[in-house]
Amino acid sequence: MAKAEKKISSAFIYFFGSFGGILFGYDIGVMTGALPFLQADWHLENAASLVGWITSAVMFGAIFGGALAGQLSDKFGRRKMILMSAIVFMVFSVLSGVSPDMGEASAYYLIIVRMLLGLAVGAASALVPAYMSEMAPAKARGRLSGLNQTMIVSGMLLSYVVDFLLKDLPGEWAWRLMLGLAAVPALILFLGVLRLPESPRFLLRKGDEAQARRVLTYIRKNPAEIDQELASIKETAKEERQANQKTSWSTLFSGKYRYLVIAGVGVAAFQQFQGANAIFYYIPLIVQKATGQAASSNLMWPIVQGVILVVGSLVYMWIADKFNRRTLLMVGGAVMGLSFILPAVINWMMPNMNPMTIVVFLCIYVAFYSFTWAPLTWVLVGEIFPLAIRGRASGLASSFNWIGSWLVGLIFPIMTASMPQEAVFAIFGIICILGVIFVKTCVPETRGHTLEEIEEQGTNRGRVKASNPEN
Numbered sequence: 001m002a003k004a005e006k007k008i009s010s011a012f013i014y015f016f017g018s019f020g021g022i023l024f025g026y027d028i029g030v031m032t033g034a035l036p037f038l039q040a041d042w043h044l045e046n047a048a049s050l051v052g053w054i055t056s057a058v059m060f061g062a063i064f065g066g067a068l069a070g071q072l073s074d075k076f077g078r079r080k081m082i083l084m085s086a087i088v089f090m091v092f093s094v095l096s097g098v099s100p101d102m103g104e105a106s107a108y109y110l111i112i113v114r115m116l117l118g119l120a121v122g123a124a125s126a127l128v129p130a131y132m133s134e135m136a137p138a139k140a141r142g143r144l145s146g147l148n149q150t151m152i153v154s155g156m157l158l159s160y161v162v163d164f165l166l167k168d169l170p171g172e173w174a175w176r177l178m179l180g181l182a183a184v185p186a187l188i189l190f191l192g193v194l195r196l197p198e199s200p201r202f203l204l205r206k207g208d209e210a211q212a213r214r215v216l217t218y219i220r221k222n223p224a225e226i227d228q229e230l231a232s233i234k235e236t237a238k239e240e241r242q243a244n245q246k247t248s249w250s251t252l253f254s255g256k257y258r259y260l261v262i263a264g265v266g267v268a269a270f271q272q273f274q275g276a277n278a279i280f281y282y283i284p285l286i287v288q289k290a291t292g293q294a295a296s297s298n299l300m301w302p303i304v305q306g307v308i309l310v311v312g313s314l315v316y317m318w319i320a321d322k323f324n325r326r327t328l329l330m331v332g333g334a335v336m337g338l339s340f341i342l343p344a345v346i347n348w349m350m351p352n353m354n355p356m357t358i359v360v361f362l363c364i365y366v367a368f369y370s371f372t373w374a375p376l377t378w379v380l381v382g383e384i385f386p387l388a389i390r391g392r393a394s395g396l397a398s399s400f401n402w403i404g405s406w407l408v409g410l411i412f413p414i415m416t417a418s419m420p421q422e423a424v425f426a427i428f429g430i431i432c433i434l435g436v437i438f439v440k441t442c443v444p445e446t447r448g449h450t451l452e453e454i455e456e457q458g459t460n461r462g463r464v465k466a467s468n469p470e471n
Contacts, residue, residue: 008195010219016192017131018147020082020124022185023089025155027121028280030182031055032302033163034175036284041171042106048413050107055281056409057111061118062125062402069123070130070395078131079198085123086190090183092117097180101172118402120186125378126398130390133382134199135219148382149375150313155185156280157306164299201387204233232452233387252389252396260455261393263443264384267329268397270435271377272404274336275428276369278412279305279362285413286362289421290355301359305366312370324447325376326439332372333436339365340429344422358422373435377401383446386455 035055039045044054065085073081092113099110128148162181166174203212209230216226252261279286283305284298319328343358385393415424446454 008197008218012192013135013196013219014132014147016189016196017135018128018151019185019189019192020085020128021148021151022155022158023086023182023189024121024124024128025152025157026159026182026185027058027117027155028152028277029156029159029302029306030163030178031058032281032283033160033167033299034178035281037167037171037175037178041175042101044107047107048417052410052413053111054107054114055413056406057114058118058121059277059402059406059409061115062122063118063399063406065119065122066126066398066402067122067392067395068119070126070391070393070398072391073127073130073202073395074391077198077202078127078134079193079196081123082127082131082193082196083190085120085127086186086193087120089117089120089124089186090190092120093182093186094180096182097176099176122398122402125401126395129378129382130394131199133379134201137220137225147317148378149316150310153306153309153313153370153374157303157310158185160299160302160306164303167299200230201233204230205387209234229450232450235452249392249396252393257386257389257393260384260386260444261389261396264381264393265397265400266438266442267377267380267435268401269404270431270438271373272401272408273428274333274369274373274432274435275340275408275412275425276366276374277405277408278424278428279366281409282412282416283362286416286421287359289416290358304363308363308366309370309374312367313375316371316375319371320375320379321447324445325380326443326445328372329376329439329443330436332368332376333432333439335368336365336373337429337432337436339368340425340432344420344426344429347420347422358425362425380443380446384444384454 031054035051038054039051044050069081069085095113096110096117099106099113102109128151132148159178159182163178166177168174169177197215197218198211200212200215203209203215212233213226213230216229220226220229251257280302283301287293287298287301339361343353343361346353346357381394381397385397412424444454444457449457
């Protein structure tokens with residue numbers, strides 16, 4: 001058995017450890033192209049609320065999937081829960097593609113199925129960053145955890161290309177195949193994760209030091225580094241056992257952990273409330289409203305956005321461990337905010353501005369989002385939480401992230417039906433600026449620190465704040 005396990009390369013582990021992002025990304029992107037055909041097939045052009053619910057149903061399910069998977073992963077392990085997520089994703093992707101045509105009831109069927117699909121999407125969004133951060137060495141954790149973001153945006157680009165290739169099929173077949181083909185990357189994930197080892201930190205927490213050491217030999221070359229990392233993890237686990245700590249949801253907001261939990265959950269929530277997914281879900285409809293062209297003829301724009309996202313994720317992997325996390329988040333957030341606010345200002349000063357101006361600014365937003373908030377949110381979520389609460393806290397952060405994603409997906413078509421697009425994006429721009437202020441005041445720097453060092457710094461600050469509440 002050991003010989004078979006030693007054949008697992010670190011590249012294989014990192015690739016399939018982050019491959020769950022493909023599922024996440026494909027489902028974010030696929031509805032972008034499927035929605036215009038679904039609207040026409042089911043006559044939903046004037047049903048903004050139903051369109052919002054169909055689009056956002058996955059995110060609603062993901063709210064609960066992230067929290068549930070995070071809790072269960074502390075009991076059963078990251079690997080087993082990723083496998084379960086892949087199975088759930090396969091089943092409900094197929095059920096989405098074969099939605100029966102029953103009039104208005106069809107929409108409610110699809111909403112329910114996509115909510116259940118969202119359980120798997122939310123689970124992947126919580127489990128993959130936690131798994132990758134526990135496998136990656138501190139000096140390369142930002143770059144390797146950034147693989148998750150590269151997988152997410154690659155999944156989005158894949159869905160955009162699939163949508164574009166299928167757009168000339170009859171409308172009913174087009175959207176059904178777009179949704180159903182999501183089962184293919186889920187099957188690939190399942191087969192790949194079957195060979196992955198469990199996280200060494202989880203193994204040590206369960207008392208299996210021999211297996212934890214074996215796993216570290218796959219991904220660490222220096223025996224001294226392995227011994228040091230094992231000792232560090234064991235010391236943290238020993239302190240937890242000595243304190244006889246029983247973690248619960250209330251533990252997350254105890255004085256010891258509150259600071260780190262607020263920082264991680266806050267960044268995860270801001271990432272979505274900044275409005276990125278309004279672009280990713282609705283870009284054909286945004287271009288339609290700006291130019292008057294049919295949404296189904298604007299499926300090249302999602303591909304443009306997808307290419308920008310993939311290039312940005314590669315830029316991030318290049319700069320990940322060269323710049324502080326906080327610096328990248330604040331610079332990115334500031335430019336993103338201005339990219340949303342400036343079109344409203346220009347439109348106010350020049351009412352006859354070219355309608356494509358807003359699309360150009362959206363591309364600037366996507367470019368900066370792609371190498372700052374998009375990857376760094378999941379890097380921080382994976383590395384900022386102490387081991388004792390990592391599963392629950394990662395799940396909570398993922399759930400808040402999905403709450404934002406769900407609300408943006410749900411209310412964006414309703415908002416744009418009642419006010420100018422420029423005003424809607426200006427609101428998101430203000431939220432971007434608030435996110436910069438939050439990072440400046442509430443988020444610790446984590447670049448180059450081991451997970452245990454981050455825990456010590458964060459909990460020490462938490463204790464100081466608890467003992468000096470006026471500060």
